[in-house]
Amino acid sequence: MSNIENLRKVITELKEILPNNSWSENKEILSPYLTEWRDRWRGQAPLLLLPKSTREVSLAVKICNQHNVPLTIQGGNTGLVGGQIPQGEILLSTKYLNQIRQLNEFSLIVESGCILQTIQELADSNNKLFPLSLASQGSATIGGLCSTNAGGVHVVRYGSMRDLVIGVEAVLADGTIFNSLNPLKKDNTGYNLTSLLLGAEGTLGIITAVQLKTYQKPVQQETLFLALDNLDNCLETYKIFKQTFTHELSLIELIPSEALKFVTEHIPKCSLPFTVSSPWYVLLQCESTHNAPLLNIIEETVKVLLENNIIIDAVLAKTIQQTKNLIKLRESISEAQKPQGGSIKHDISVPIGLIPEFITQATKAVEMLIPNCRPIPFGHLGDGNIHFNVSQPQGMDKNEYLSYWKKMNRIVHDIVIKLGGSISAEHGIGILKKEELAKRCDPVKYATMKSIKLALDPKKILNPRVLL
Amino acid sequence: MSNIENLRKVITELKEILPNNSWSENKEILSPYLTEWRDRWRGQAPLLLLPKSTREVSLAVKICNQHNVPLTIQGGNTGLVGGQIPQGEILLSTKYLNQIRQLNEFSLIVESGCILQTIQELADSNNKLFPLSLASQGSATIGGLCSTNAGGVHVVRYGSMRDLVIGVEAVLADGTIFNSLNPLKKDNTGYNLTSLLLGAEGTLGIITAVQLKTYQKPVQQETLFLALDNLDNCLETYKIFKQTFTHELSLIELIPSEALKFVTEHIPKCSLPFTVSSPWYVLLQCESTHNAPLLNIIEETVKVLLENNIIIDAVLAKTIQQTKNLIKLRESISEAQKPQGGSIKHDISVPIGLIPEFITQATKAVEMLIPNCRPIPFGHLGDGNIHFNVSQPQGMDKNEYLSYWKKMNRIVHDIVIKLGGSISAEHGIGILKKEELAKRCDPVKYATMKSIKLALDPKKILNPRVLL
Numbered sequence: 001m002s003n004i005e006n007l008r009k010v011i012t013e014l015k016e017i018l019p020n021n022s023w024s025e026n027k028e029i030l031s032p033y034l035t036e037w038r039d040r041w042r043g044q045a046p047l048l049l050l051p052k053s054t055r056e057v058s059l060a061v062k063i064c065n066q067h068n069v070p071l072t073i074q075g076g077n078t079g080l081v082g083g084q085i086p087q088g089e090i091l092l093s094t095k096y097l098n099q100i101r102q103l104n105e106f107s108l109i110v111e112s113g114c115i116l117q118t119i120q121e122l123a124d125s126n127n128k129l130f131p132l133s134l135a136s137q138g139s140a141t142i143g144g145l146c147s148t149n150a151g152g153v154h155v156v157r158y159g160s161m162r163d164l165v166i167g168v169e170a171v172l173a174d175g176t177i178f179n180s181l182n183p184l185k186k187d188n189t190g191y192n193l194t195s196l197l198l199g200a201e202g203t204l205g206i207i208t209a210v211q212l213k214t215y216q217k218p219v220q221q222e223t224l225f226l227a228l229d230n231l232d233n234c235l236e237t238y239k240i241f242k243q244t245f246t247h248e249l250s251l252i253e254l255i256p257s258e259a260l261k262f263v264t265e266h267i268p269k270c271s272l273p274f275t276v277s278s279p280w281y282v283l284l285q286c287e288s289t290h291n292a293p294l295l296n297i298i299e300e301t302v303k304v305l306l307e308n309n310i311i312i313d314a315v316l317a318k319t320i321q322q323t324k325n326l327i328k329l330r331e332s333i334s335e336a337q338k339p340q341g342g343s344i345k346h347d348i349s350v351p352i353g354l355i356p357e358f359i360t361q362a363t364k365a366v367e368m369l370i371p372n373c374r375p376i377p378f379g380h381l382g383d384g385n386i387h388f389n390v391s392q393p394q395g396m397d398k399n400e401y402l403s404y405w406k407k408m409n410r411i412v413h414d415i416v417i418k419l420g421g422s423i424s425a426e427h428g429i430g431i432l433k434k435e436e437l438a439k440r441c442d443p444v445k446y447a448t449m450k451s452i453k454l455a456l457d458p459k460k461i462l463n464p465r466v467l468l
Numbered sequence: 469m470s471n472i473e474n475l476r477k478v479i480t481e482l483k484e485i486l487p488n489n490s491w492s493e494n495k496e497i498l499s500p501y502l503t504e505w506r507d508r509w510r511g512q513a514p515l516l517l518l519p520k521s522t523r524e525v526s527l528a529v530k531i532c533n534q535h536n537v538p539l540t541i542q543g544g545n546t547g548l549v550g551g552q553i554p555q556g557e558i559l560l561s562t563k564y565l566n567q568i569r570q571l572n573e574f575s576l577i578v579e580s581g582c583i584l585q586t587i588q589e590l591a592d593s594n595n596k597l598f599p600l601s602l603a604s605q606g607s608a609t610i611g612g613l614c615s616t617n618a619g620g621v622h623v624v625r626y627g628s629m630r631d632l633v634i635g636v637e638a639v640l641a642d643g644t645i646f647n648s649l650n651p652l653k654k655d656n657t658g659y660n661l662t663s664l665l666l667g668a669e670g671t672l673g674i675i676t677a678v679q680l681k682t683y684q685k686p687v688q689q690e691t692l693f694l695a696l697d698n699l700d701n702c703l704e705t706y707k708i709f710k711q712t713f714t715h716e717l718s719l720i721e722l723i724p725s726e727a728l729k730f731v732t733e734h735i736p737k738c739s740l741p742f743t744v745s746s747p748w749y750v751l752l753q754c755e756s757t758h759n760a761p762l763l764n765i766i767e768e769t770v771k772v773l774l775e776n777n778i779i780i781d782a783v784l785a786k787t788i789q790q791t792k793n794l795i796k797l798r799e800s801i802s803e804a805q806k807p808q809g810g811s812i813k814h815d816i817s818v819p820i821g822l823i824p825e826f827i828t829q830a831t832k833a834v835e836m837l838i839p840n841c842r843p844i845p846f847g848h849l850g851d852g853n854i855h856f857n858v859s860q861p862q863g864m865d866k867n868e869y870l871s872y873w874k875k876m877n878r879i880v881h882d883i884v885i886k887l888g889g890s891i892s893a894e895h896g897i898g899i900l901k902k903e904e905l906a907k908r909c910d911p912v913k914y915a916t917m918k919s920i921k922l923a924l925d926p927k928k929i930l931n932p933r934v935l936l
Binding site for chain 1: 616617619623628630640644645646647648650652653654655656657658659660661663664666667668672684714817818819820848850851852853888889890891892893894895896897905909910912913914915916917919920922923924935936
């Protein structure tokens with residue numbers, strides 16, 4: 001039987017076994033699943049599966065596995081590395097796996113298709129906090145966020161997705177269901193499979209539900225916007241705040257002058273909170289779950305930083321609206337880069353102390369490659385995670401500029417590796433960085449990952465083009 | 469070539485390639501490695517390897533792997549499930565892998581042969597805390613503790629070993645070296661192999677070094693000993709303390725009356741801190757890294773518990789010596805059981821709320837099996853982890869009593885599984901519970917673990933008789 005005949009047979013079988021509203025071949029329905037918002041990938045799929053239960057996922061995977069037919073898995077379609085876009089495979093969307101299964105004092109069990117923002121709001125309405133927070137939270141699904149071990153702006157206090165998940169339910173490549181939901185507090189009966197599935201980008205199993213930790217809501221939160229002269233002072237500011245607010249520092253973001261210029265130019269109702277502009281800005285938040293004298297200590301810290309010329313100026317948000325305005329300056333950076341033409345992106349991390357070194361070296365290197373390009377290095381200062389996005393030179397042809405993508409990646413990643421960093425800090429590998437990973441990854445780690453993939457998905461039916 | 473000839477050849481090769489002081493065949497030197505303190509297992513080994521570096525471990529494993537010769541791996545030889553005792557395999561001890569490699573503000577990198585107590589003291593002398601604490605800390609090695617994901621009395625606040633480790637160095641079955649020491653704060657380049665190696669009981673790799681988190685030292689610590697009427701009130705006490713001291717509760721141990729009777733009878737300088745004895749006791753500690761009004765809130769909480777008849781009496785340690793005395797009552801339980809004859813042991817966990825139910829059912833069941841046996845259920849109330857150890861009836865023949873081991877295990881484990889618990893909470897599986905695991909483990913989890921083992925150690929040379 002040819003591949004095409006085999007695929008047709010499987011499609012027929014899937015359509016028979018699943019309810020009519022759990023699949024579609026309609027081009028219009030499929031269309032939004034085959035492109036993504038950055039428009040870097042366009043895909044195709046002969047069939048879209050929209051399972052409504054773990055059982056339906058299991059049934060579908062069992063059939064695909066029997067007949068060696070691969071699946072691409074998609075959550076909220078907000079991924080930045082192309083892993084969610086099928087190239088001829090059957091597409092399985094977790095969108096309708098969206099039940100809330102359990103809600104208790106310290107955790108919630110939700111299905112993988114639930115939207116992050118829904119979960120934040122659910123926790124909030126129960127007087128709890130689910131801390132993961134990132135720009136795409138209105139569309140990103142919990143399953144996708146788990147599969148890519150998502151980060152965001154609160155990692156400095158709460159960790160990444162792997163740190164926020166207690167248990168997992170997942171359909172494995174043979175269609176069996178692994179379940180570690182409601183784990184015991186202590187259970188030493190073998191390997192940590194839960195953690196193995198998190199961050200595996202859907203290559204070892206399809207996450208269908210997870211148990212998420214919830215946290216006490218802070219009773220106080222203070223937001224600061226600082227103006228600084230240079231990168232070394234940004235680092236020093238982080239160190240001093242981290243020292244003073246070890247547990248309270250919940251957000252610390254680096255913003256270059258150029259980024260704010262774009263934001264204030266292109267995004268409505270955004271303005272610089274200072275009268276004079278500076279080369280660098282740092283946005284930070286501290287929060288506390290009890291009534292410690294947070295504000296006093298922040299004001300004292302700011303005073304010391306000013307006296308020692310570590311910062312030039314500081315604005316403290318006095319109202320909720322002021323806080324929102326300051327946060328919006330940071331959150332609008334990616335959007336504000338769009339009207340400036342093409343942007344070549346890097347999601348990298350280095351040891352925190354080497355951030356100034358990295359930005360200096362990488363800036364020099366990309367300006368050498370493409371004179372007048374405009375580096376916009378911003379992001380998570382407290383995690384060593386910089387989004388080193390480079391806007392094209394004004395007036396250059398966008399497509400010509402974007403043709404440098406791989407070349408610029410190589411140059412920037414060379415610096416990252418030299419500094420002991422990672423070429424994917426929080427977005428994952430997907431399709432975009434697969435080649436780079438094969439080249440840059442420690443060979444022992446890479447070989448071990450390949451062995452595990454082969455062992456758990458010998459027919460390579462789960463996201464076969466992703467990661468490895 | 470016969471197996472014996474093959475083994476002889478490998479032994480010759482190992483002796484040639486390793487320095488003279490990195491191996492031994494001397495019977496007297498080998499002897500203490502072949503028995504263990506509980507005297508449940510006695511082993512044999514044709515050769516003892518005592519590597520002094522990761523490189524030596526790698527060399528040895530490479531040779532063994534080439535020739536399909538299995539290794540048993542031993543840390544401090546304090547394991548309670550027999551995994552460390554060789555039965556004819558070459559024995560590799562990590563005892564001399566004992567260098568401190570790095571010490572910084574938030575972590576330390578130590579080799580796997582370092583003794584836990586040494587590491588606690590090292591952290592302490594740097595004004596930091598390494599919180600793992602258990603009875604065998606004077607002998608247990610970091611590598612063994614990592615491989616068994618050890619728990620102990622501070623899990624309620626700090627988690628088990630997997631929660632305390634940031635990075636790992638390990639020699640894999642083919643002799644290659646996996647290294648995740650000094651990890652970046654964010655690195656999304658694939659599977660979480662670090663967590664997979666922790667708790668794998670040496671079946672996927674030999675841990676040679678780890679990076680451990682260190683914590684701020686508490687500036688206050690309060691120790692309480694409570695007397696209670698029944699198990700439901702013990703549980704209620706836990707709930708109230710956990711609610712009041714979510715982050716501060718650092719130890720909460722359940723102690724039955726019978727256990728304290730044994731301790732005060734057999735252990736010098738131990739006496740009951742109350743004038744009248746009660747059926748149950750709870751030992752607990754709260755600690756804080758800042759100057760919160762800890763003592764006041766504890767005294768208030770105790771007052772409420774007394775007023776509501778949840779506790780009968782309470783003793784608060786006023787001096788360091790008083791604290792030590794109270795802790796010693798708990799720590800001496802296992803030792804004090806020895807003079808009472810044979811003890812059949814269970815290291816189980818159940819959801820915390822089901823502890824009273826478990827103890828009631830299990831007590832009834834074992835008393836039905838062996839009338840007049842003396843159950844001593846003690847341990848980690850805040851983790852749902854009870855050491856359900858059963859002393860023999862007075863006057864019964866010890867060996868006859870111990871012949872009931874498997875039968876009693878089955879009966880107790882049946883109750884554990886029915887209540888959604890685990891047959892190994894913190895000691896691991898080793899040899900002791902291998903059959904029970906095969907029978908009781910979720911088959912999907914078990915099959916997945918087997919696939920991973922086969923993929924990463926296809927020749928089954930690492931601890932081949934352990935776990936699976």
